[in-house]
C-alpha cells in the first residue's frame with residue numbers, strides 16, 4: 001500500500017451541491033491560500049424517458065465558481081458512476097480544468113465495452129480522460145497538494161481523493177446511519193470494499209469525510225459530512241470493528257435484494273467516456289439499451 005502524504009493543517013473550504021433527482025452530492029473544494037478549486041462528481045441532468053439532457057445542476061456549480069472568481073483546475077470523478085451522468089465535460093468547456101479518474105477505468109471500459117457492444121472506435125485505454133490516477137498519486141490545486149487512494153470494491157476504478165483535512169469518499173462509505181455502497185456491479189467485490197473502507201478509516205480521526213450520496217434514511221434531512229472518528233464509532237455496516245467476514249455476508253445478502261439504479265444504462269455509457277454522450281457514425285448523440293446483459 002502506498003504511503004499517503006496526509007496533512008491535517010490545510011483546511012480547504014468545501015461547497016456542496018445536492019442533486020435530488022439522483023441523491024448525488026457534488027462538491028467544490030477550494031484551496032485556502034489561492035483562488036484555485038476542484039470540482040468532485042458533478043451531475044448532468046437527464047430526463048431518460050424523453051432522452052433529453054440539461055445542465056441545471058452543473059450551471060449552479062459554474063455560477064458559484066464564477067461568483068467567487070475561482071480558478072477551476074481539476075474535475076475529479078471518484079469512479080464511473082452508475083446512478084447519474086457526469087457533467088465534467090460541460091463544466092470543463094465553460095471553465096477549463098483537467099478531468100481525472102482512477103487508472104483502473106481501463107478495466108471498467110473493457111467490461112462495459114463488451115456489455116454495450118462497442119466497436120473499436122471506443123478506446124479502452126482511459127484516453128478520454130486528462131489524467132489517470134494511480135494509488136498514492138499527488139496533484140496540485142493552487143498551493144494545496146491532493147492525493148488519490150485506490151479504494152476498489154464498489155467498482156474497480158474507485159478512488160478516494162484527499163485535500164488537507166477533507167476526504168471525498170465517493171461510493172465507499174455513506175453517512176454512519178446509512179453504511180456503505182453496494183458491491184455487486186460487474187467488477188465489484190464486497191471483501192475488497194471492506195479492505196478499502198479500512199484504508200479510509202485508517203486516516204486520522206479528525207479527517208472530514210464528504211459523501212457522494214445520501215438518501216436520508218428514516219426520513220432524516222439529507223447530510224453529507226462526517227469524520228473518520230464518527231464512522232469508526234457509528235457506521236452501521238463497518239463501525240465498532242465489524243469483521244471482514246461479517247461485512248461480506250451482510251453486503252452480499254443485501255445486494256441480492258437491490259434493484260439496478262434507474263439510470264445505470266445511460267450513466268455507464270456516458271461516464272466510461274468521461275461524460276461524453278456516445279455518437280452514431282454520422283455524429284448523432286445516441287444511447288443503447290442492451291437486453292438481459294447486466
Ligand SMILES: [Fe+2]
Pocket residue numbers: 079080081082083154171
Ligand atoms: Fe457509484
